[in-house]
Amino acid sequence: MAYPRTVIKAHGTGNDFVIYVDETGEFEPTTEEIRFLDDRHFGIGGDGVIRLTRPEFVSDISEKQARDFHEAGAHWFMDYRNADGSLAQMCGNGTRVTAALAMREGITEATEEEPFALATRAGIKYLTYLGEVEGLGTNVFRIDMGPWKIGTIDEYMVTIPRGGEQAMGTFVDMGNPHVVTVLSEPFDLKNMASMPVGMPITLNVNTMPDVEQLDLSETPRVSPELPEGQNAEFVRIDSVDRSHDMGVATMRVNERGAGETLSCGTGLCATGVVLTQRTNVKNWTISVPGGTLVVNVENDRVLLTGDAKLVAEVEVL
Numbered sequence: 001m002a003y004p005r006t007v008i009k010a011h012g013t014g015n016d017f018v019i020y021v022d023e024t025g026e027f028e029p030t031t032e033e034i035r036f037l038d039d040r041h042f043g044i045g046g047d048g049v050i051r052l053t054r055p056e057f058v059s060d061i062s063e064k065q066a067r068d069f070h071e072a073g074a075h076w077f078m079d080y081r082n083a084d085g086s087l088a089q090m091c092g093n094g095t096r097v098t099a100a101l102a103m104r105e106g107i108t109e110a111t112e113e114e115p116f117a118l119a120t121r122a123g124i125k126y127l128t129y130l131g132e133v134e135g136l137g138t139n140v141f142r143i144d145m146g147p148w149k150i151g152t153i154d155e156y157m158v159t160i161p162r163g164g165e166q167a168m169g170t171f172v173d174m175g176n177p178h179v180v181t182v183l184s185e186p187f188d189l190k191n192m193a194s195m196p197v198g199m200p201i202t203l204n205v206n207t208m209p210d211v212e213q214l215d216l217s218e219t220p221r222v223s224p225e226l227p228e229g230q231n232a233e234f235v236r237i238d239s240v241d242r243s244h245d246m247g248v249a250t251m252r253v254n255e256r257g258a259g260e261t262l263s264c265g266t267g268l269c270a271t272g273v274v275l276t277q278r279t280n281v282k283n284w285t286i287s288v289p290g291g292t293l294v295v296n297v298e299n300d301r302v303l304l305t306g307d308a309k310l311v312a313e314v315e316v317l
Helices: 031-038 063-071 092-104 189-194 265-279
Strands: 006-012 015-022 048-053 076-082 116-120 123-133 137-144 156-159 166-173 177-182 221-223 231-241 246-255 259-261 283-288 291-297 302-307 309-315
Touching (some): 015 092, 031 048, 031 076, 048 092, 076 092, 092 116, 092 123, 092 137, 092 265, 092 302, 092 309, 177 265, 246 265, 265 283, 265 291
Parallel strands (some): 015 048, 076 116
Antiparallel strands (some): 006 015, 006 309, 048 076, 123 137, 137 302, 156 166, 166 177, 246 259, 283 291, 291 302
16 A cells, blocks of 8 residues: 555645655555545545655656755655546645645744745745634635746637537646636627627627536536646636725636646636736635635736645544
């Protein structure tokens, strides 16, 4: 068995994980073991498995990469796998859960003066413990997610498989790929019949319902296809206060390798980037089914702030 007998069930705003510390590198799980641990009926249940270990004990990390991590002060690695067993470059909610476990184990204190430097497949992420924050939770961490890249606005057609509803989405690279669809657009094909004949229009296809009514039980189709797949986010802008540079939004997500989850940290950041590009507002409070988080978009990085919970120790028989 390539995982320890005792593991932790944890979640970050409902994005849940099986997580454990592997200080000696002896517990790198197989694809089949990850699928078992994350199975909600026959295993423990989760959106992914996180192994907190040393960089040199991760099979797809080279010796040079491991050495570079250590030299940069990142002595621990978040080895994250999706529920289907596939590798993942990053998981924003997972980093907060990992930091919570690292604090419990005495690995870090994650202070403002000395944030926890966590190595990931998307580079080093720095986490700071904030404690209780009103409106966000009692065990809140802020993570510097690092740089972001955005593609052409509304370059991709996103289709909901079951109903065939469509809207346009925007690619964002947060170390892993995202396509973000903003549903609160001014033009909607569903209302086309009420428009005067001959009225000029800018075609921005949107036949999707509101965020809460979306059927995300199947992976949304994206055209043109992305070679590695993508996380697909759907967001509604609820309010914008430009005088205070603040916005409020509601989001849902279908994650590659996991399906719909209650929250997605990198997806929240990608959504914040797209909303900032559309509105010039840089600070967003975003609600997801699992809770509320804050996203702050800067020119060279994104900050994500949210809760993390260690729920239970589980002995695997």
